[in-house]
Amino acid sequence: MILDQFEEVFTPGAEAHRDAFIALLLRAAAEPGCRVIATLRADFQPQVIAHPGLCAVLNGGGSYYVGAPGPLALARMIEGPAQAVGLAVEPALTAQLVSEADREPGGLALLAAALQDTWLAGQDEGTLRLDHYARAVGGIKGVLSRRGRRGLALLWPQGRAALPRVFGQLIHVDAETGAATRRRVPLDRWPPQGSERRLIEVFSRDAVRLLVCGEQGGQATVEVAHEALLREWPRLAVWIRTRREALIRRDEVRRDAARWDERGRPDHLLPHPELLAEVRARLAAAGLWDDLRREERIAWFLAQDDPADLGGLTLEAFRRHGQAGALAALPLLADLTRPGRTWETSEALGHWALGQVPELAAWLRAGLTEVLVLLGHEDALS
Incomplete structure (x- = not known):
């Protein structure tokens, strides 16, 4: 069994299924003849060690640490894929890219983006040259920043204003280290016709490619393509830092x-x-x-004990769940009537509900009826 990017198990958003997945994995690893190979980023090793079951497995097995690629490995990464599709790479370009990417934090992500932009500039000539790189990229350190500016240039002002609303949801900041990492988010987090969706669409195009849209458990998702972007794009890095x-x-x-x-x-x-x-x-x-x-x-x-605040949440709950029937109103009723609510708030909410569309009041009343039935007091509303 091969598990690539095992660190995804420990990213925010995976909590609901983490324990069950690890339990199944440990059970499989204990089966005779089963071998598990997992790749893991070094910065996630403390989370793995903190899990008793995983720690025991690691102590009983072998670990192989992969260091950062050196100049020769970087050269093979640059030239091999190009040659596989019939492209030559000018030696001067390889030397330049290796000198810039070697020992650079996030260097592989920057190298991948730089190569893609260089390929777009010189693919028709059959050879990737240093002048293509100089014209299209200009330097590996700024490649992601340039892509960000390219994406913003394709958006109207309201689309550009959505940048913090989108990227703010796509990052997680570690409380101990302060490091920002990417976070996968369901795409339906934003309305289909909103400026946030437009930004996501533009930033996931090949010409920008700073966001990646995918699928998890049948649900469309979006995430940052290169975690290095959170450090290398000054506009975003400053926003995070402040x-x-x-x-x-x-x-x-x-x-x-x-x-x-x-x-x-x-x-x-x-x-x-x-x-x-x-x-x-x-x-x-x-x-x-x-x-x-x-x-x-x-x-x-x-939610605060405030009729206006609770009323707005009630309308939103009705919009989302009203078609699902009376049982869908039970969590809402529990929140509206919890012990911390004052009598004045409850009374104001009751008058407010009667003044809304009849369907809302009917939905809440049907939900209350379900509560009374469950409690054995079904005649209380007659």
Whole structure:
């Protein structure tokens, strides 16, 4: 069994299936005749060692460490694929690329992008030359930055304004190291006709290729193509650096909301009002608050005891789940009537619901009927 990019198991968003997957993997590895080969980025090794089962397997097996490629290996990486498709590579180009990529952090990602742009500039001539590289790329350090600027130039101003809203969702900042890594996100996180989707479409084109659209579990996804982009594109690197603490706090909120949801949404796991106010102020100042609250589970986790706030969430829940029937209203009713709600808020919400479209009030009433049936009080609404 060969597992490539095993670090994906430990990235944000994989938590729901991580333990089950590792348990199945360990069971398979224990079978006679089964051999497991996994590739893993070195910066994810602490997460693997922290898992008792994986740590035991590693201690009982062998590890092979692959260092950064040297000049000869880099030259083969440059020339081999080109020769395989009938392209020659000018020796001066190979020497230039090797000198720039050797021992450069994220050098392989930068090299791949530089080669692609050089190929686009010189493919019709049958030989990739140094002048193609100088004209199309200009230097390996700036290749991803140039691609970013190229993508922004293809967008209207409203599309360019979507850049932080998209990339802000596609990164995770480690609380201990402060390092930013990429994060895979469902594509339906953004509305189909929105400026965010337009930016994703442009940035996933071959001419830009800074985002990659794929599929996971039957769901369309998007992620950053080269993690080096988070360091090499000044526009993005500065945005991350100036919001690092807020990004870390945002991810903490995501984890807290997931734990609250997984444990049945108990009140004692909700943030205290003072903490909620502090989180809101910090994330709003960084431009992260509104996007965070678009995630339904997190929106309810952060909901205040305020009729307007709860009313907006109720309308959104009805829009998403109203066609699914009365049972779909039960989680909403639990959130609306939790013990922390004041009588004034509950009364205001009741009057508010009656003033909305009849279908909303009917849906909530049907959900309440289901609750009473479950409690054995089905005659209470008669």
